[in-house]
Amino acid sequence: MPTPRHDRRELLRFALKLMDRARRTVLYYLASGYGVRVKSDRSFVTDADTAVEKVLRKAILERFPEHGIIGEEFPARNPSAEYQWIIDPIDGTLSFTRGIPLYGCILALHHRGKPLVGVIDHPGLGTRFHAALGLGCYADGKRVRLKDLPSAAQVENELIAAGDRSQFLRTGDSARFNRLTRSHPQVRIYADCFGHTLAVSGAVGAMVDFGVKIWDISATQLMIEEAGGRFEIVKRQKYPGGMNYGVIFGKPKVVAWLRRILK
Amino acid sequence: MPTPRHDRRELLRFALKLMDRARRTVLYYLASGYGVRVKSDRSFVTDADTAVEKVLRKAILERFPEHGIIGEEFPARNPSAEYQWIIDPIDGTLSFTRGIPLYGCILALHHRGKPLVGVIDHPGLGTRFHAALGLGCYADGKRVRLKDLPSAAQVENELIAAGDRSQFLRTGDSARFNRLTRSHPQVRIYADCFGHTLAVSGAVGAMVDFGVKIWDISATQLMIEEAGGRFEIVKRQKYPGGMNYGVIFGKPKVVAWLRRILK
Numbered sequence: 001m002p003t004p005r006h007d008r009r010e011l012l013r014f015a016l017k018l019m020d021r022a023r024r025t026v027l028y029y030l031a032s033g034y035g036v037r038v039k040s041d042r043s044f045v046t047d048a049d050t051a052v053e054k055v056l057r058k059a060i061l062e063r064f065p066e067h068g069i070i071g072e073e074f075p076a077r078n079p080s081a082e083y084q085w086i087i088d089p090i091d092g093t094l095s096f097t098r099g100i101p102l103y104g105c106i107l108a109l110h111h112r113g114k115p116l117v118g119v120i121d122h123p124g125l126g127t128r129f130h131a132a133l134g135l136g137c138y139a140d141g142k143r144v145r146l147k148d149l150p151s152a153a154q155v156e157n158e159l160i161a162a163g164d165r166s167q168f169l170r171t172g173d174s175a176r177f178n179r180l181t182r183s184h185p186q187v188r189i190y191a192d193c194f195g196h197t198l199a200v201s202g203a204v205g206a207m208v209d210f211g212v213k214i215w216d217i218s219a220t221q222l223m224i225e226e227a228g229g230r231f232e233i234v235k236r237q238k239y240p241g242g243m244n245y246g247v248i249f250g251k252p253k254v255v256a257w258l259r260r261i262l263k
Numbered sequence: 264m265p266t267p268r269h270d271r272r273e274l275l276r277f278a279l280k281l282m283d284r285a286r287r288t289v290l291y292y293l294a295s296g297y298g299v300r301v302k303s304d305r306s307f308v309t310d311a312d313t314a315v316e317k318v319l320r321k322a323i324l325e326r327f328p329e330h331g332i333i334g335e336e337f338p339a340r341n342p343s344a345e346y347q348w349i350i351d352p353i354d355g356t357l358s359f360t361r362g363i364p365l366y367g368c369i370l371a372l373h374h375r376g377k378p379l380v381g382v383i384d385h386p387g388l389g390t391r392f393h394a395a396l397g398l399g400c401y402a403d404g405k406r407v408r409l410k411d412l413p414s415a416a417q418v419e420n421e422l423i424a425a426g427d428r429s430q431f432l433r434t435g436d437s438a439r440f441n442r443l444t445r446s447h448p449q450v451r452i453y454a455d456c457f458g459h460t461l462a463v464s465g466a467v468g469a470m471v472d473f474g475v476k477i478w479d480i481s482a483t484q485l486m487i488e489e490a491g492g493r494f495e496i497v498k499r500q501k502y503p504g505g506m507n508y509g510v511i512f513g514k515p516k517v518v519a520w521l522r523r524i525l526k
Contacts, residue, residue, distance in 0.1 A: 094422075098466045098467070100461060101388065125364065125388065126389075164451065165450075166448065166449070181428065185429065186429070187428075188427065188454070189451065189452035198363060201362060203361045203362040203363050204363075
């Protein structure tokens with residue numbers, strides 16, 4: 001049974017409250033200091049990442065004990081539940097540790113594999129994007145509607161965002177990266193969820209992101225679709241413990257152009 | 264005769280007041296809208312750029328009618344004066360027009376060709392960096408001191424910032440760009456003055472920027488040097504109406520490593 005509109009609104013409200021707590025937790029650790037560890041995949045995790053995920057998990061567990069939780073830093077909980085909360089406590093941890101304010105906290109809710117609610121909060125920028133299924137996409141409380149280009153010929157005037165080249169290298173997609181930068185005059189590297197929210201707001205025409213996980217893309221997919229854009233998964237690759245995705249999202253004509261380039 | 268400490272302090276105070284006005288002007292245009300034109304070099308200029316430069320020029324002219332002014336958008340004034348104010352009203356105009364908050368306003372003062380005062384303000388981020396000769400470098404009012412790496416071997420753990428690849432292409436330096444991204448695992452593209460202030464704060468180990476003009480680098484040079492870092496011009500190239508520079512700046516050991524790579 002689909003989730004009624006009233007319940008979607010309630011779930012969104014709950015998610016936004018959680019993200020207030022996520023932002024406060026991040027800013028607390030930023031001000032008071034934190035430990036950093038290197039994970040087995042050579043990425044970073046800090047006390048702030050684990051603290052944010054714990055805060056969110058605890059609040060979800062109290063309110064919806066029957067729901068599942070998938071998070072970047074801890075094992076999945078209730079993996080067979082219909083409702084699954086998906087958490088990336090700090091996306092862009094490396095930026096966070098260096099004092100680059102372009103990281104973000106990501107929270108999404110899936111119902112039977114379909115995104116229902118999505119929030120990306122940028123504590124370092126003081127900005128937030130959110131969406132709920134059928135309820136629209138918002139940037140700092142203002143409705144976002146992506147206007148498509150009048151024609152495909154306009155694509156060259158748009159900025160294209162891409163993740164770090166190292167992400168493409170890691171998944172064997174460096175040829176795709178090179179094709180992209182050779183085919184378009186204005187490819188800019190905006191890694192992590194900062195690039196995602198630039199695509200959601202229409203600041204860039206679209207983003208290309210490879211080697212990303214479910215918690216990197218769930219909120220984005222819903223926001224883009226609620227804003228009237230297109231979100232496409234162009235690559236799925238199994239890795240031990242999950243799936244790596246290659247995705248393109250943004251204004252429909254830009255996404256269509258990129259799909260052809262990256263095929 | 265060198266400028267006395269008391270006068271440098273006065274000039275800094277004046278520059279900071281000017282930048283308050285620059286920020287207000289930018290935010291006013293951001294909120295109320297503005298026209299955009301494409302310049303002969305295919306870069307963008309907006310009503311906000313010209314308004315900021317006019318505001319700064321008028322205030323400088325009133326207070327220091329004998330000083331010179333060099334700005335991106337209008338012809339130079341008093342080019343033989345000992346004191347020269349150097350203005351980039353909006354560095355990163357393309358970002359500004361797209362709603363990407365990583366642009367900035369830059370103001371510097373030279374005395375006989377040597378930087379005396381430098382300010383970079385990021386209206387979209389609400390952050391500001393400033394320095395004056397012998398008076399230190401500050402980020403949002405907090406003293407900045409760049410700690411050099413204990414050894415050259417640590418360079419690979421630092422982030423390196425670079426300007427857009429298109430800037431390197433424009434000045435015939437794409438081989439340098441490729442060498443850089445092949446030689447270091449963590450090169451990130453942070454174009455315009457956002458990359459500069461990341462280097463000033465030490466968030467990245469150093470930045471490599473090619474195809475930049477005098478108004479892009481004057482404030483940065485002073486900030487880096489006052490923070491204890493190194494600033495090096497590695498390329499000078501005449502163009503009709505001025506000079507293009509290639510620069511490296513940041514923590515001394517990272518700059519030394521980059522100098523070898525980019526030679």
